[in-house]
Amino acid sequence: MLLLALESSCDETAAAVVKDGRHVLSNIISSQVDLHAVYGGVVPELASRRHLEVINPLVEDALNKAQIQPQDLQGVVVTRGPGLVGALLVGVSFAKAYAYALNIPVLGVHHIEGHIQAVQLEQKVEYPFLALAVSGGHTHLYRVDGIGRYQLLGRTVDDAAGEAFDKVAKMLGLGYPGGPVIDKLAATDDDGGIVFPRPMLKKDNFNFSFSGMKTAVLNYLHTLEVAPDEVTTRQIACAFQTAVVDVLTQKAMRAAKAENLNRIVVAGGVACNSGLRKKFLTLEKSSDIRVYFPSPIFCADNAAMLAVAGDYYLAHGSFSGLDLNAVSNWPL
Numbered sequence: 001m002l003l004l005a006l007e008s009s010c011d012e013t014a015a016a017v018v019k020d021g022r023h024v025l026s027n028i029i030s031s032q033v034d035l036h037a038v039y040g041g042v043v044p045e046l047a048s049r050r051h052l053e054v055i056n057p058l059v060e061d062a063l064n065k066a067q068i069q070p071q072d073l074q075g076v077v078v079t080r081g082p083g084l085v086g087a088l089l090v091g092v093s094f095a096k097a098y099a100y101a102l103n104i105p106v107l108g109v110h111h112i113e114g115h116i117q118a119v120q121l122e123q124k125v126e127y128p129f130l131a132l133a134v135s136g137g138h139t140h141l142y143r144v145d146g147i148g149r150y151q152l153l154g155r156t157v158d159d160a161a162g163e164a165f166d167k168v169a170k171m172l173g174l175g176y177p178g179g180p181v182i183d184k185l186a187a188t189d190d191d192g193g194i195v196f197p198r199p200m201l202k203k204d205n206f207n208f209s210f211s212g213m214k215t216a217v218l219n220y221l222h223t224l225e226v227a228p229d230e231v232t233t234r235q236i237a238c239a240f241q242t243a244v245v246d247v248l249t250q251k252a253m254r255a256a257k258a259e260n261l262n263r264i265v266v267a268g269g270v271a272c273n274s275g276l277r278k279k280f281l282t283l284e285k286s287s288d289i290r291v292y293f294p295s296p297i298f299c300a301d302n303a304a305m306l307a308v309a310g311d312y313y314l315a316h317g318s319f320s321g322l323d324l325n326a327v328s329n330w331p332l
């Protein structure tokens, strides 16, 4: 099936053309980072307006890059939620109108299902597997038995890991989004002996908590008599990332063992983190668990990721009606 996929849940407008849920013919992402950076975070109203401005040319671009005509498409898949409702509505409304005009089916897909299944665009990962979905809004562990078959094993009880990266970066005056900047600073592997707590690590469940870690960084900053210089900032970033990575990797490995799973898929924007990738690769060597990561372009928000599950559902006759609506809060 030849599908157009659309994503507009937060601050990236994305369009992709994907064949048979696997072959990415085009995958275009228009980032709004510059628009929101001055505010230190995403401003929902500005995000919606920018999605509206760029979605038409973006889709045209995606079709041109894929060298296809609108009439060649057999379906449209779009992020239905979760996300910013005004932002989601742009993608959902566009998808419905486009599919209606072409007389092809439209389907709303869960953003996190998209992130988790993105790995299948590049390699075949057999089910069942454990999925660690780590993004700006999610830090969730699922047992995955197939497309549409997710069992929640644990989740953050407060902030998401990506959110914590962004907030700590803001405290350190590093700008938005914080994840990539902290990742870069932490690459030097010098934490200066600073140790931040690893919340919930000793708890006998698969939940996470990142709010306390963020407060620990703030408290540490308050102990300094002057604003941190370049070296101290780098050390704080490194110590913070190490603590986050420790918790994420250890809980995921533990959950996989408890569920008797020997495959872990790491998905979402935070899966780009080089410290997280490195630590999982080290742990993988001393266990019989294999860890899979999508390429960074398919970890961060993109539209191609929606086509894996989208193609499967449409091929099985499951599609949405023209009453499809955006859902800001939608558990997987």
Ligand code: KG4
Binding pocket: 010, 134, 135, 136, 137, 138, 161, 162, 163, 165, 166, 177, 178, 179, 180, 183, 268, 269, 270, 271, 272, 273, 274, 299, 300, 301
């Ligand atoms: O999946 P995503 O693009 O959007 C959401 O669905 O939220 O994830 C965005 C989050 C942001 O919080 C960003 O700071 C974080 O992913 N992120 C990273 C890295 N790249 C993006 N966090 C840590 N290290 C990175 N390299």
Ligand code: ZN
Binding pocket: 111, 115, 135, 136, 268, 269, 300, 301
């Ligand atoms: Zn996302």
